[in-house]
Amino acid sequence: MTPDVRDRTERPSRPGQDGQDPCAVPESAWRRALDLIGGADEIALACHVAPDGDALGSMLAVGFALRSQGKRVVASFGDVVFEVPRLLRFLPGQDLLVPPAEFPAEPGVLIAFDSSMSERLGLLRPSAEAAREVIVVDHHPSNVGFGTVRLIDPRAAATAMLAEELVYRLGGTLDRDIATCLYAGLVTDTGSFRYSSTTPAVHRMAARLVATGLHVEEIARELWDRSPFGYLKVLAAALDRVVLDDRLVWTYVTRVDRAAQGLPYTELEGVIDIVRRADEAEVAVVLKEDDQGAWQVSCRSKGGVDVAAVCAALGGGGHHNAAGFTSYDSVEETMARFRAELRKA
Ligand code: AMP
Ligand code: MN
Numbered sequence: 001m002t003p004d005v006r007d008r009t010e011r012p013s014r015p016g017q018d019g020q021d022p023c024a025v026p027e028s029a030w031r032r033a034l035d036l037i038g039g040a041d042e043i044a045l046a047c048h049v050a051p052d053g054d055a056l057g058s059m060l061a062v063g064f065a066l067r068s069q070g071k072r073v074v075a076s077f078g079d080v081v082f083e084v085p086r087l088l089r090f091l092p093g094q095d096l097l098v099p100p101a102e103f104p105a106e107p108g109v110l111i112a113f114d115s116s117m118s119e120r121l122g123l124l125r126p127s128a129e130a131a132r133e134v135i136v137v138d139h140h141p142s143n144v145g146f147g148t149v150r151l152i153d154p155r156a157a158a159t160a161m162l163a164e165e166l167v168y169r170l171g172g173t174l175d176r177d178i179a180t181c182l183y184a185g186l187v188t189d190t191g192s193f194r195y196s197s198t199t200p201a202v203h204r205m206a207a208r209l210v211a212t213g214l215h216v217e218e219i220a221r222e223l224w225d226r227s228p229f230g231y232l233k234v235l236a237a238a239l240d241r242v243v244l245d246d247r248l249v250w251t252y253v254t255r256v257d258r259a260a261q262g263l264p265y266t267e268l269e270g271v272i273d274i275v276r277r278a279d280e281a282e283v284a285v286v287l288k289e290d291d292q293g294a295w296q297v298s299c300r301s302k303g304g305v306d307v308a309a310v311c312a313a314l315g316g317g318g319h320h321n322a323a324g325f326t327s328y329d330s331v332e333e334t335m336a337r338f339r340a341e342l343r344k345a
């Protein structure tokens with residue numbers, strides 16, 4: 001049986017409605033979003049650059065729902081090299097994607113996913129700035145409040161929780177394709193239901209998604225349990241130069257490391273999860289050099305330090321325990337700036 005998301009008996013709780021808390025998104029915002037979507041023939045969807053499972057999964061899920069409502073849908077993300085990361089290529093709905101160059105320059109209605117600020121849209125940022133209406137679907141506490149309609153719930157474990165709500169309100173049916181996209185978002189952002197963001201509402205949502213018949217094991221393997229062989233060599237290089245410095249554990253991966261193994265940048269997402277294991281450290285950092293030569297910095301905390309605040313001070317953002325920023329300085333300079341901000345936190 002495919003549960004219909006409109007069936008409230010299958011939806012005992014929605015994001016933000018678990019327990020006493022009212023949903024952080026006011027009813028008026030949902031209504032305004034639905035009115036705008038209802039009045040548009042074409043909807044442009046955008047998610048943050050270097051998309052993760054939550055960004056791409058939420059966007060594609062809503063894309064499916066909009067298309068089934070007869071809307072023209074264009075979806076994209078604003079990376080200079082437009083390529084879906086290998087670990088997300090299993091997601092259904094990739095035919096909705098167009099390269100940034102084909103994305104409307106002045107959309108009537110644009111929906112932005114999992115982005116705390118318009119800068120996170122990369123090459124699509126000018127489209128968001130020229131759009132008549134921008135509906136922001138997000139869960140970052142650091143969201144700066146861009147856009148004209150804000151479907152933002154900082155308590156939601158993933159943007160996918162808000163995307164599910166939007167699918168439901170659009171009158172969409174939670175089929176296996178939509179559920180697979182939403183599940184990718186939910187498992188990614190809860191660290192496979194390990195982070196403290198994993199509330200009863202998260203598990204209830206997972207139950208609704210799994211009930212559609214999605215392939216839990218296949219999804220997990222695609223997301224975390226496979227890599228090209230070269231990943232092992234690049235990981236070995238990164239671990240070889242890992243440093244434990246007071247309560248900070250950190251390392252870096254260069255373009256040269258990757259080139260030697262023909263390894264794409266997007267294969268590096270899991271490195272931080274290995275580095276952050278070190279018991280002696282409170283904060284973990286991995287600097288990853290992208291194909292343009294910029295350092296994409298991943299930071300993790302065990303709870304005692306708000307790395308979102310540290311990264312925000314360095315031009316980035318994120319969540320209390322998982323955040324990041326971009327640096328154009330050297331490794332040494334970047335780490336010096338990071339340590340200086342860390343001391344203040
Ligand atoms: P990552 O380490 O890439 O998995 O990123 C962890 C979190 O940090 C993401 O969910 C984003 O919210 C945030 N983040 C990462 N990189 C940036 C950046 N350059 N600017 C703003 N936020 C970022
Ligand atoms: Mn994200």
Ligand code: MN
Pocket residue numbers: 054055114139157158159189
């Ligand atoms: Mn997210």
